Amino acid sequence: MSSTSQQPEAAIAAAAPKKEDIRAGVMAQVRSLVAGGFGGVCATLVGHPFDLVKVRLQTAEKGLYSGAIDVVRKSVAKDGLRRGLYAGVSAPLLGVTPMFAVSFWGYDLGKTIVRATSTLNPDGSLTLGQIGFAGFFSAIPMTAITAPFERVKVILQVQGQKKLAPGEKPKYSGPLDVVRQLYREGGVRSVFRGSAATLARDGPGSAAYFVTYEIIKKKLTPTDPVTGKPKGELSLTAIMVAGAAAGVAMWIPVFPVDTVKSRLQTAEGNVTIGGVVRGLYSQGGFKAFFPGFGPALARAVPANAATFVGVELAHAAMKKMFD
Template sequence: MAVSKTNDASSQDEFQAAKSGTSPVKSFLSGGFGGVAAVLVGHPFDLTKTRLQTAAEGTYTGGIDVVKKTLAKDGIRGMYRGMLPPLLGVTPIFALSFWSYDMGKKVVYALTPKRTDPQLSLPELAFAGFFSAVPTTLIAGPAERVKVLLQLQGQGASAAGPKYNGPIDVVRQLYKEGGLKSIWRGSGATLARDGPGSAAYFCAYETVKKLLAPAGADPAQLNMLNVITAGGLAGMAMWSLAIPPDVIKSRYQGAPHGTYTGFLDCAQKTVAKEGVKALFKGFGPAMARAFPANAATFVGVEYSLQLMNQLW
């Protein structure tokens, strides 16, 4: 009887711990560490993807051709063109994303007060993942807009030289051209990409990490190889869904004002001109980036969180 009561108490403690989740401050900070790691590892792949998606037909033969031409023209520094906006923006974006993901899980628990199993189902994890993308779009939308414009201006030759001198200059010129609306152009497209993508992202990570844990072991106990594998596969799961809306987002955000009336208009014109295959431009670089960048993300998140748990 005493053993039964002890087990019941232990289960109840586990349930309460799951419902309480990670400290919001720790979730926020660990997400920021993960974001910085993702940018440092993944930006050259992202630049390749964006240029391949937005270049005129025939400009490049593929991702490797983008890299060769970029290196020939600008050297290794060219592969990191436009990195400052995501580096500055990704820290709060990822911080907010992981914080929002934990908040999303708490929303699920709040909506299911009679549940007896602390483990969330895949649909519940997907909800929390999609939920995480909503607040992050407020930051990610403008950051993506600035990043895309900076990445694209090094793509073609221009006698007049680069239009923008840096991210602050991009924001200044966009505001002058169209106010805040111009700065936030494509934010809806960013959510169309990141909502389903984040749902797949967190579902895949939680599932793979659990599958890789030895029988009877707690998936929360960290194993570097498991974190790398689960994080990398989570990134690939995300981009397998996100690449078509990402193509449209990049084109819409990078096009001159008036080229498209909106996200759907951009999608329709892209498909009409280049076919459905155009929606998968940049798929190779995106998937090549997905594994290392997101493995780095979760290593940054998990191990910074572990360190914070040891410190306080």
């Protein structure tokens, strides 16, 4: 065989993905899943009380609470510290692990897609637009998990604020009972009510989330004074600051959408997004879309600091064990 006929074969062989590269890519995806799941558990344990206050303010009848502190006071007085502030926590604990796992996996996959289909910065890093795309992409698979679990969570959180008559029992006994009754009432569609609103919130929210994290992380990374290149590891304090900033940046542009989603997922009967929006606006104008905004931002700081610390620590632990 001539050398000229061998050249195309050599080129094809060089272009074909190597088994080592495929294995490394798969392992990177698995690590993203594991690290994201661990970060999600950390976020839930730290942030659930703040989230409960937010949802109750978003869905309560006008005048029921005077503010966030009043929600905490009445919830604890009624159900005690643990049940009062962690009502509905089992649903997000079960859902958040795969939700965050899929989110960080989707973000990693989005970055892989960007690298394979577009031009990067001269140093090989992603542009902010490319990071934003990867962040938005991460919300697409995540919605399939987020929407039903958040529907269960908010229903249980709102149920906890309802005053029961003597001898009256709550409608739902727990997360599985919520799913069972929702399915009986309206099938899969009822269980997944609010999916469009969830994606409308999490798409742009995730884009802002990851872009902000990468910006702050880059600014806080130690650099060589001579070359200006990154030097050394990012401290846990810096990770916490970047994560906290990412959480705040995520909520600011999408909070009104979250209010609509909470109302949509807790409403009785057949409701539409348009109907919820009109109802909210008629109740209090634009201000009606922002109840619980303070608790949401208050939760975003510690919860997302915990998320990224959990993710980074999980990656570090897996690197130490397997590399």
